[in-house]
Amino acid sequence: xxxxxxxxxxxxxxxxxxxxxxxxxxxxxxxxxxxxxxxxxxxxxxxxxxxxxxxxxxxxxxxxxxxxxxxxxxxxxxxxxxxxxxxxxxxxxxxxxxxxxxxxxxxxxxxxxxxxxxxxxxxxxxxxxxxxxxxxxxxxxxxxxxxxxxxxxxxxxxxxxxxxxxxxxxxxxxxxxxxxxxxxxxxxxxxxxxxxxxxxxxxxxxxxxxxxxx
Amino acid sequence: xxxxxxxxxxxxxxxxxxxxxxxxxxxxxxxxxxxxxxxxxxxxxxxxxxxxxxxxxxxxxxxxxxxxxxxxxxxxxxxxxxxxxxxxxxxxxxxxxxxxxxxxxxxxxxxxxxxxxxxxxxxxxxxxxxxxxxxxxxxxxxxxxxxxxxxxxxxxxxxxxxxxxxxxxxxxxxxxxxxxxxxxxxxxxxxxxxxxxxxxxxxxxxxxxxxxxx
DNA sequence: AGAATAATTAATAGAGCTATTAAACAAGTC
DNA sequence: GACTTGTTTAATAGCTCTATTAATTATTCT
Numbered sequence: 001x002x003x004x005x006x007x008x009x010x011x012x013x014x015x016x017x018x019x020x021x022x023x024x025x026x027x028x029x030x031x032x033x034x035x036x037x038x039x040x041x042x043x044x045x046x047x048x049x050x051x052x053x054x055x056x057x058x059x060x061x062x063x064x065x066x067x068x069x070x071x072x073x074x075x076x077x078x079x080x081x082x083x084x085x086x087x088x089x090x091x092x093x094x095x096x097x098x099x100x101x102x103x104x105x106x107x108x109x110x111x112x113x114x115x116x117x118x119x120x121x122x123x124x125x126x127x128x129x130x131x132x133x134x135x136x137x138x139x140x141x142x143x144x145x146x147x148x149x150x151x152x153x154x155x156x157x158x159x160x161x162x163x164x165x166x167x168x169x170x171x172x173x174x175x176x177x178x179x180x181x182x183x184x185x186x187x188x189x190x191x192x193x194x195x196x197x198x199x200x201x202x203x204x205x206x207x208x209x210x211x212x213x214x
Numbered sequence: 215x216x217x218x219x220x221x222x223x224x225x226x227x228x229x230x231x232x233x234x235x236x237x238x239x240x241x242x243x244x245x246x247x248x249x250x251x252x253x254x255x256x257x258x259x260x261x262x263x264x265x266x267x268x269x270x271x272x273x274x275x276x277x278x279x280x281x282x283x284x285x286x287x288x289x290x291x292x293x294x295x296x297x298x299x300x301x302x303x304x305x306x307x308x309x310x311x312x313x314x315x316x317x318x319x320x321x322x323x324x325x326x327x328x329x330x331x332x333x334x335x336x337x338x339x340x341x342x343x344x345x346x347x348x349x350x351x352x353x354x355x356x357x358x359x360x361x362x363x364x365x366x367x368x369x370x371x372x373x374x375x376x377x378x379x380x381x382x383x384x385x386x387x388x389x390x391x392x393x394x395x396x397x398x399x400x401x402x403x404x405x406x407x408x409x410x411x412x413x414x415x416x417x418x419x420x421x422x423x424x425x426x427x428x
Numbered sequence: 429a430g431a432a433t434a435a436t437t438a439a440t441a442g443a444g445c446t447a448t449t450a451a452a453c454a455a456g457t458c
Numbered sequence: 459g460a461c462t463t464g465t466t467t468a469a470t471a472g473c474t475c476t477a478t479t480a481a482t483t484a485t486t487c488t
Contacts (some may be wrong), residue, residue, distance in 0.1 A: 011465080027328060029243050033443060043467045048447060088415070106327055109385055113324050114241060123393050157411050165375065171323055171385075179337050185313035197371050204365070205419035225435080246475060257437045262477060264435095 012050045014040050020061045024107050026114050028058050049170060055117060062118055065108060066125045072097050073159070083144050088199055091124045095166045095195045105167045106174075150206045158206065165198045226264045228254050234275045238321050242272050242329050269331060276332055280323060280339045285346045286311050287373070297358050302413055309380045309409045319381045320388070348373060364420045372420065379412045 009017070018040045022031045033054050037044040051057035072094050078086050098105065111118045138155040145152055169191070176182060176190065223231070232254045236245045247268050251258040266273035286308050294299050312319065325332045348369040355372070358364045383405070390396060390404065 030328060033447090034445075044446090045448085045468085046466060049465075052447090054446070106323065109320065110324055110327050113320055114244060114328075119388065119392055122389055125390070126393050144314060151414075153411075160382070160408075161379060161411075161415055164378045168374070168378035168382060174326060174333065175340070177337055178333055179340050194374075197367075197375075200365075200423075201375055201419040202423060204423065205415040207418060207421065209414075209418065247477090248475075258476090259434060259438085259478080266477090268476070 006060050011042055014049055015050060019057050023058060023061050024103050041189050059117060062121060066121060070125055075136055083140055083204060090200055091162055091199050098166055099191050102170045102173055105170045148208055151209045153206055162202055167183050169194050225256060229261055230262060230274060233271050237272060237275050238317050273331060276335060279318060280335060284339055284343050285369055297354055298417060305376055305413050312380055312384050313405050316384045317388055319384045333369050355386055362422055365423045367420055376416055383408050
């Protein structure tokens with residue numbers, strides 16, 4: 001009956017999934033509708049039948065990715081934990097989510113540069129979400145600061161620091177893998193080492209500063 | 215006599231410079247030899263006359279960029295300064311150099327993904343330079359650690375931390391500029407704020423950890 | 429000046445890509 | 459069975475790009 005792999009998913013969805021996979025790997029410009037069609041096992045025109053243009057199809061994929069990235073910052077409440085432990089959990093879960101999608105950061109940055117449509121999508125996503133996401137953290141930070149348990153730092157700065165450290169790991173992963181010839185196991189080890197270091201770095205970096213501010 | 219802007223530089227150099235500019239802005243795939251020729255003001259075939267292939271021309275540009283990036287890690291000795299002050303200088307000068315070439319990090323990462331040739335160039339550059347670059351820092355870190363002035367951390371981890379924080383600033387710059395509509399002045403202000411925060415973060419992050427390791 | 433070499437151009441072959449069009453096919457409905 | 463609607467395909471127009479070729483112009487050398 002159905003010609004393609006998963007009996008279930010129709011061609012329309014099949015195309016989206018294959019497009020997702022290929023775009024993630026080679027970026028918008030690196031993939032042709034012909035290539036997508038080949039991998040799906042259908043005629044190239046069918047892609048245009050369902051999605052009209054390549055840009056359109058891409059946008060659907062990209063929006064999904066952005067939604068996922070934003071979701072990483074949503075606060076799962078770890079009730080009853082100290083601020084430090086909560087922060088540690090957040091850093092680690094952010095890191096772990098990236099580790100499960102290691103190509104994602106590079107992909108998004110890449111398209112941000114090469115694909116004019118994307119910056120508008122990113123802009124909208126950010127405008128809608130950032131204030132909401134920093135809000136609760138900001139309150140906690142102020143409490144901790146007043147109690148003398150951390151130095152003064154804005155929620156935005158802290159989030160940028162964490163994001164920088166976490167994401168950079170995955171941006172440079174292709175280099176690491178290639179330069180050191182890492183297999184999957186050693187890659188995972190590298191992840192664990194790096195994750196620990198990042199947690200220590202961030203937690204230590206917000207400890208209160210002595211007043212001897214020569 | 216000469217048809218093009220700077221009387222001095224011959225066509226060959228002119229082409230290289232224009233290629234540099236355009237590749238930095240739009241990446242390898244985003245630029246055609248036709249476009250380069252137009253901007254130089256010469257015939258498209260001339261580019262192939264001097265550089266044979268587009269890939270060849272690109273490689274010349276890219277190698278220059280890598281050389282520059284590596285040079286950022288070379289240690290200028292600030293004699294007589296404390297370790298902390300020296301480290302601060304290093305972080306700031308790394309940041310400043312990037313601030314003067316804000317498109318460079320994105321460009322390199324971008325090509326790393328899209329342009330198979332580049333990973334080999336990067337690999338070679340790294341293999342040749344990293345051990346040499348971490349060497350002297352490693353020694354200093356050990357001294358400081360023994361003296362109880364910092365926590366234990368490897369030179370590589372510290373360099374990755376600094377690089378992550380600095381580079382990420384510039385990777386997300388296009389987003390910042392677009393989302394907040396930054397002009398040049400406010401961009402510079404943002405740089406200064408971020409630079410200060412990074413210095414504090416890094417210095418604080420390596421302070422010794424109390425033994426109460428509950 | 430005239431010969432040899434270098435720089436530059438016009439023209440185009442050859443390839444790949446997107447999007448469109450018109451036709452073929454499948455399946456259900458009356 | 460003919461009609462309708464949705465799905466899929468083959469064919470191709472039209473574009474852009476790289477690289478080559480052969481011809482033209484400029485420069486250098488003797």
